[in-house]
Amino acid sequence: MVVLNFTLTPEAASKIHDLLVCLGKFSDTVAIEARRERLTFTALNSSKSAYAALTLEGKQFFSTYECIPSHGGLDGRFACSMYTKALLSVFKGRLYDPLGRDGAIDRCEVSVQDRADETQCRFIVKMICNQGVIKTYKLTYEAVDVMHALFDRNSATNRWSMNAGAMKEYIEFFGTKTEMLDIFAGEDGRAVFKSYTEKISNGKEILKHPLVTAVAVNTSDFEEFKVQPGLHIVISVKDFKAIVIHADTLKTSLKAYYSHPTRPLQFSYGCDGLLCEFTLMTSGDYNGATAPTPAPAPQIASRVASRAVSAATAEARDNRSMPPPVEPASRRSARREVGSRQPSSPPTRPQDDPESLFVNQGEEEDTQWEPVDYNNEEEALGWDASTDRNAGNFATFQDSGSFSRSDGVQGNADSMEGIAPTQRVSQIKGLW
Amino acid sequence: MRFKAQIHNIHTFTKLTASLNSLGPLAWLKLGDEQVCFTIIPEQGTQVWAVLSIDAIFDTYAVQSAANNVINLEVPLGPLNRALKSALNATSAQIRLTKKDNIPLLALTIATTSSNNSYSAFPTGGSRDDGTMFHDQFAANRETIITQEVPVRVLAPDTVSGLHEPQTREPDVHIILPPLMQLKSISDRFTKLALAGAKTSSGAAATRTRLDMAANMHGCLRMSIKTDAMSISSVWTDLANPELDPSQVANGDMGIAEHPSTRMKLLGSADGRSEEGWASVRIDGKDWGKVMSVGRLGGRVIACFCHEHALILYVYLPTDGGEDESVLTYYISSYSA
Incomplete structure (x- = not known):
């Protein structure tokens, strides 16, 4: 029997929403691993090139936190996996609203029902709203062994740190549809972030080639910048954007740790009992030639490649490599960092309010001039006279308005299907 | 290079x-x-x-x-x-x-x-x-x-x-358009209505949204749309019909006297109720929505109507001084039916 109960303030619940939006960009499923002192959300993408672990400190992040794993003593854990979208339909946007408008909650209580004498195992979330309304969600979950990527910070000699807000401004310059990001430490006191696509097309196709964007930042604009000059390291631009956007919601600094191409890179940030670590696969020099980097032993490159294919087969591996071995009992080397982390800044989070009386100048004005997309179903005229039609197609699950647009999360990647895939409609009826 | x-x-x-x-x-x-x-x-x-x-x-x-x-x-x-x-x-x-x-x-x-x-x-x-x-x-x-x-x-x-700007005949009516944001929101609404009507009646049939645009030489602009089920139109009045510049028209003053727009001036009325004196074109509603996108530049727009033939828009970019003007010319063909 497992005991897992915790309570969240509206601010913390809203942070869970933000981190789920971020993890949703890596994987369809998110694993939750609860220990006596902390709870970790992890996600591994399908190509096993990116691994995310977001750790919530029991004492600091939660109002109350209690976890007694069924076995394993002090180091025991309870692990389960769920659809990210299912959790997101529970942890919607705007759970935290100082003005107490629609969707805002008073607190959130979560418990796990996993007992031999119960027929159903459920992850139960209770949203206690104002005026005594209680929304209870019972989610199914799958018991899993959680995999962890190991990362050795001692061998990561290159590191930098920058305010996530500034970094977010830079990623906004990147063209859409680019795939790779080359982080280059120039010798002239600048670091260059270059987003590009590797595919070279010919003839008429050339014009469809995405923009190549290079942002040259003064290393003095970094809080810390210790990178071997001339070093190029390449990661996925999509992963980087997801990480920066999430780091920006916490108004904190983004730290990067890496050694050299083909070895993993780790981004880390966090505050107020939330520690986020993303371990990413890297590749070599852009264009091969320039900048002599410490040549990685050739067999390492090939091992990483083969590992990407066979990562599921567990075997003993040196603990600096990526992707991770299936070894649930192993400790994460980075864990020791947890205690020493200082909250960097208060989590003030200005939200764009879609219902604001103030006209959002600039962007807003420009979209008015766009031709109307008549193929957009949601725009079609119909009999629905309700005012907030734009959140989804299912009236039953409708939250008050668009739940994720306020985060500045672009695109429709996180557009919600109204009904969580793990629940039947029949189970939901009667709650609304 | x-x-x-x-x-x-x-x-x-x-x-x-x-x-x-x-x-x-x-x-x-x-x-x-x-x-x-x-x-x-x-x-x-x-x-x-x-x-x-x-x-x-x-x-x-x-x-x-x-x-x-x-x-x-x-x-x-x-x-x-x-x-x-x-x-x-x-x-x-x-x-x-x-x-x-x-x-x-x-x-x-x-x-x-x-x-x-x-x-x-x-x-x-x-x-x-x-x-x-x-x-x-x-x-x-x-x-x-x-x-x-x-x-x-x-x-x-x-x-x-081999690329040449289209040649059109002298327009029958030229008129300064009302603010494009106003025009766009009404034409978008019309197009939406026509599409909604088409969806319920004919299903997957190719939906055509033909806007009827017409103007006269007495400051009136009319936009209308007709489907099997409905007919709607909006009329603007008191718009300006700019005077032609003799130096810009072939044969100068003679040319103006014989200009189609001079004849059109004799027909129609300023309240837009008369059936006479309109030069009209049929254009695609969706395409018009794309053209209206130019409104963001905030320029002055003169529309030239060649009856049943074409609609030409001249969009003049606002300039700081009185230097050379920048102009965007839109050629919109009229559909026959």
């Missing part, structure tokens, strides 16, 4: 590319000594021929080529617009034609000192008495430099020599 310029009016340039991009993804860009021309000729729909004076968007402009110092490029408008958007808060922006791996590129180099730089641990501006020397010395490398590379295709003079 050499092209290099400072972009001095980044907002206009960005809005221009956004407007053009709604009509087609590719533009023919002709960089000449005195003018810059953007031309969009989509597979179907409205053509745009835009002629801009160089100082409408550029500064210190230099173009050189073996073909009379004219460079013809095929430019993807989406990426160009995206690249320009990142320069909206720039302290300076430069565009030049270059080559990388044998692919011609329009490279934008953008310098910004936006809020980015203020995050750094390095204090700026806090203590004014550091002296200007100190400030200037660091200002140069305090900037964040963004480069955006837009792939382009260089067009040979032969390729473009």
